[in-house]
Amino acid sequence: MTDNIFIEKTKSIEEKMESDFAYTSIFRESIKKAKEFEASDVHIEPFESGVRIRFRVFGKLFIWKELSLVHRESYIREVKQLCNMSIAIVGKPQDSSVTFSNWKLKLRANIIPSMDGDSIVLRLIDIGREVNLNDSGFSSDVYTNLVQLTQLKMGLCVFSGPTGSGKSKTLNGVINKIDRIKNKVITLENPIEYPIVGATQVETSAKLTFSEALRACMRQDPDIILVGEIRDKETAHLAVEAAATGHLVFSTIHANSAIEVITRLVDTFEVDRGLLKSVLKFSSAQRLISKICSECFQLANLEDAAILRKRISEKWYLAEEKEESLRVKNTHGCQHCNDGVIGRLPILESIAERSIIDVFEGEENSIKKNDLFKNAITHLARGEVCLKEVMQIDKSS
Numbered sequence: 001m002t003d004n005i006f007i008e009k010t011k012s013i014e015e016k017m018e019s020d021f022a023y024t025s026i027f028r029e030s031i032k033k034a035k036e037f038e039a040s041d042v043h044i045e046p047f048e049s050g051v052r053i054r055f056r057v058f059g060k061l062f063i064w065k066e067l068s069l070v071h072r073e074s075y076i077r078e079v080k081q082l083c084n085m086s087i088a089i090v091g092k093p094q095d096s097s098v099t100f101s102n103w104k105l106k107l108r109a110n111i112i113p114s115m116d117g118d119s120i121v122l123r124l125i126d127i128g129r130e131v132n133l134n135d136s137g138f139s140s141d142v143y144t145n146l147v148q149l150t151q152l153k154m155g156l157c158v159f160s161g162p163t164g165s166g167k168s169k170t171l172n173g174v175i176n177k178i179d180r181i182k183n184k185v186i187t188l189e190n191p192i193e194y195p196i197v198g199a200t201q202v203e204t205s206a207k208l209t210f211s212e213a214l215r216a217c218m219r220q221d222p223d224i225i226l227v228g229e230i231r232d233k234e235t236a237h238l239a240v241e242a243a244a245t246g247h248l249v250f251s252t253i254h255a256n257s258a259i260e261v262i263t264r265l266v267d268t269f270e271v272d273r274g275l276l277k278s279v280l281k282f283s284s285a286q287r288l289i290s291k292i293c294s295e296c297f298q299l300a301n302l303e304d305a306a307i308l309r310k311r312i313s314e315k316w317y318l319a320e321e322k323e324e325s326l327r328v329k330n331t332h333g334c335q336h337c338n339d340g341v342i343g344r345l346p347i348l349e350s351i352a353e354r355s356i357i358d359v360f361e362g363e364e365n366s367i368k369k370n371d372l373f374k375n376a377i378t379h380l381a382r383g384e385v386c387l388k389e390v391m392q393i394d395k396s397s
Contacts, residue, residue: 014102016082023078026053026065033064034124035105038343040164041124044079046072046117058290058341059164076118083109083122090118097191104128108191131194133173137291137345139378145350146170149250150177155281156243158230158265160255166346167252167286168193168228174250175199175226186220188213189228204228210235218242227251236269243279258283258351262359277360284350289376289393291345292329292386293337300326300387308391312377329386345384347375347393 017028030053034042039055046052051072053065067075080087084096094111108123133146149157157174161167172194178185180198187196190204200220204213210227211234217225230236230253243249255261261283265271305326329340336342349371351359376393379385 013082013098013100017100021078023071023075024082026067026075027079027082030064031100031103031105031107031122031124035103037338039124042122044076044120044122046076046114046119048116051075051117057338058344059288060339060341072117076120079120080111080118083107083120085109085111099127106193108193125193127195130176130197131169131172133170133177136170136173137343138348139375141378142348142350142375145352146174147177149174149282152248152281154243154246154248154279156240156249156251156276156279157282158261158280159250159252159284159286160258160261161252161286162254164288165286166288166344170286170346170348171226171250171252172196175224178224183223184221185224185226186217186222187226187228188217189226199226211238214238214242218247222247224248224250229253230265230269233269236265236271240265240271240275240279244275255285257285258349259359261285262356273360277357280356282350282352283356284348285372286346286348287372287393288344289347289379289385290329290341290389291343291384292327293334293340293342294383295336296330296332296334296340297327297383298330299324300328304328304387304391308387311391312373325383326380326387327383327385328388340386345379347372347379349375 017024030042034055037055037057039057041056043054043056043061044051045054050066050068052063054061055064077087083098085094091113093113096109097106098109099106104127106125106127108125110121111118113119133143136143138146159167159171175185175187175196180196185196185199187199187201188204188210189201190210192201192203195201202213202217204210210229210231214225214227214235215238225242225247227235227239227249228251230239230251239249239251253261253264255264262276262280265276266273302324305324331340333339373390373393376385376390380387380390
């Protein structure tokens, strides 16, 4: 008589998430609530007396729940398991991702070891629909400039901005405007964030670097190449060479301004100035600004409006009647908003064509660019953003 052999079927992530285990329930509820609040991130942070779970909503963090010290290690262990992270690795950073098909949601997870244990941040990405540039919230001028990029036949277009500024989402929106039936589109990303129907999306890793993937994709006869991020010299040089050999290349880079994109490529990544001057077609820098609630906003102080007029007198004209209707957010908020905010709008500065050439020729002061401040003023005049926040942008520009 032979013994029966039982093979246990591996549970899917959706099945694991339905467990009645207490820590799984807390994690499941935190993700559901984060989605409900439209949070961009969930922060799971160990501290001396326990673990804190915070949500970042419209750029601001707030505490959702705290667990006592007795639960700290077990809860973090459960989160690591549910996010496809190794529980055997201690004291080292980790990156992973997990997709919940039933929620149309992807989580990008990152761990960094802290004094009190592993600190985890989860980036929430809505994969339920394609990124649509029409719904992005850009001003009409910026939107038109971005759409025009899809008509280029070759060259390099670079988007910059700090982490969480929405530059990758903007880039995906531009790609989604391209005819992907008539054009071969290949994306190289780490990780793949948003689905792009009709494109060949390649996820790079330690085993397949950006530079290796870029070399390989050149043999696939692409028309458009998206390089998720230029992060080293080799990738920078290959991206520029691809643009110089008849491809339209889109990418992102960490820089503080549209002009600094050029500085980074030339000085940090040692790209040839002459070659870059001939292939760079568009350079931009993006930020996010709070969209204020239309139900509980307050009118701005006229003195602040007058200060704004002095700052912008040579840059931008704002009619006096508009000054009287400028808005600030109500920090107490109402039932329709979160502390006076109902979302965030992207603002973008860019330089293209003749302005890029002027930068290379040392005539930066004479260039005409759509700067962040000017873009923010457009939203301010429409009553969409807070005067005080716009003034802060002016101070830093």
